[in-house]
Amino acid sequence: MLHPRRADRETSDADPVRRAVTRIACAAVGSVAMEIAGVTGLPEIRPGDDLATLIADATALADGDVVVVTSKIVSKAEGRTVELADVTPSAFATEWAARWDKDPRVVELVLLESRRIVRMAGPVLITETHHGFVCANSGIDQSSSGAAGRIVLLPEDPDASARRIRSAFNDRGLDIAVIISDTFGRPWREGQTDIAVGIAGIAPLHSYIGEVDPHGHEFRVQELCVVDELAGAAELVKGNTSRVPVAVIRGYAWRRDDDASMATVIRDAQRDLFR
Numbered sequence: 001m002l003h004p005r006r007a008d009r010e011t012s013d014a015d016p017v018r019r020a021v022t023r024i025a026c027a028a029v030g031s032v033a034m035e036i037a038g039v040t041g042l043p044e045i046r047p048g049d050d051l052a053t054l055i056a057d058a059t060a061l062a063d064g065d066v067v068v069v070t071s072k073i074v075s076k077a078e079g080r081t082v083e084l085a086d087v088t089p090s091a092f093a094t095e096w097a098a099r100w101d102k103d104p105r106v107v108e109l110v111l112l113e114s115r116r117i118v119r120m121a122g123p124v125l126i127t128e129t130h131h132g133f134v135c136a137n138s139g140i141d142q143s144s145s146g147a148a149g150r151i152v153l154l155p156e157d158p159d160a161s162a163r164r165i166r167s168a169f170n171d172r173g174l175d176i177a178v179i180i181s182d183t184f185g186r187p188w189r190e191g192q193t194d195i196a197v198g199i200a201g202i203a204p205l206h207s208y209i210g211e212v213d214p215h216g217h218e219f220r221v222q223e224l225c226v227v228d229e230l231a232g233a234a235e236l237v238k239g240n241t242s243r244v245p246v247a248v249i250r251g252y253a254w255r256r257d258d259d260a261s262m263a264t265v266i267r268d269a270q271r272d273l274f275r
Contacts, residue, residue, distance in 0.1 A: 011248035034251040038244035044146060045245075047079040052168030053245055062132060063175045066252055068234035069166070070245040071182040071197055072152050074161045081145065082109060082155045096120075106140070107153055129154060132266040134198060135184045143240065155180065157260045158198025164178065165205070166200040177202035177254050181231035183240075187274070194235035196227035203257040204265050225265055234264035 004141065043178045045051070051074065055067060075081065075143040089097070089104035093111060097104035100123035107125070111117075112129035118134055127138045131154065139154040146152075155161045163180040169176040178199030185191075208219040234247035269275050 031053075034233075036233055036237050036247055036249050038242070039246040039248060040244055042243075042245060045073040045076040046146075047077065047081075049077045050168070051077050052165045052172075055165075056169065056172060056174075058246075059248060061169065061172075061174055061176060061248065062250065062252070064254075065174075065178060065247040066177045066202065066231060066254060067169070068179045068194075068229055068231055068247045068249065069162075069165065071139075071154055071158065071180050072141065072239060073160070073245045074155045074180055074198075075152050078155055078161065080155055082151045082153065082183075084149045084151060104136075106142070106151065109137045109140055110152070113140055113153055114268060122264075129157065129196070131262070135182075139182060139184075139197075147251050153183065155198065159200065160198075162198040162200035175201075175256075177232075177256075179227050179231050181234060183235070194231045194238075196225075196231045196265070199227050200228060200260060201256060201258060201261050202260055203255040204260055204262070206255070227265070 037059075039055060041058050042054055043049075045054075051069065051134040055061075055069075061067070064230060084103070084105045087105035087108055089108040092113070093107040096102070097107045102123065109124055110127060113129055115130050115132075116128050119126040125137055127133065127136075127162065128134050129138050133139060133154075138247060141152045142150070144152075158180045162180050166178040169178070176198055177197075178200045179196050179202070181194040182197045183192045184195050186193065205225045206226050208222040208224075210219065212218050230249055230252065234249060237247050238244045
């Protein structure tokens with residue numbers, strides 16, 4: 001566990017994660033202090049690239065770190081990109097796109113990547129992906145795709161992607177939690193935040209249920225989605241235009257769970273009051 005001042009004293013000029021301009025030393029919370037640093041110097045990711053090796057070569061990692069990886073570079077490494085020139089839109093996609101001045105090929109990909117359409121409101125398509133995530137446009141993205149006319153899809157199995165990266169770190173003798181993150185909007189609030197879409201090695205939830213606060217009140221419902229909180233914190237040193245797609249969180253006392261998956265986080269339909 002690092003104290004921010006001690007971390008400054010121990011900084012090495014040879015460690016890019018410490019030299020990153022996108023660096024945050026978080027204030028202590030109780031007896032806990034965390035440091036979040038962006039990993040700079042990563043190349044443009046191409047299909048087949050070994051992300052774990054690229055990350056480990058770019059920064060000094062340590063046991064207990066949490067590595068947060070933007071889903072876009074995972075998708076690129078796994079070949080989850082599509083050239084719009086290769087997409088033939090359906091009649092429905094063509095009609096809807098014409099109504100709202102959209103590219104029908106993009107609309108077709110949104111539909112293909114969705115399990116169901118949750119809401120169509122004007123030009124906005126809210127869908128449930130095959131993973132079970134509810135988001136705009138099935139999570140597909142054109143920005144920073146690597147080429148004009150190229151679309152980046154979400155990883156096919158983000159949990160499996162996270163497990164592969166964690167396993168590669170384990171092969172280097174490092175016990176590191178991995179979070180795959182993506183930017184989602186939220187109901188009833190403006191703006192977006194990064195959330196976890198894939199995890200490995202880390203328990204996603206921290207429950208206070210059954211615990212008692214200092215005034216004797218017993219918690220009955222409070223359960224924190226710590227992987228979403230860590231993903232959102234990591235975004236503060238990454239950003240969409242900084243070309244820093246990975247962050248390392250040091251000092252967070254995460255609970256190990258080798259069977260962790262996002263299935264625990266996605267609310268069951270029977271308990272979803274807004275479905």
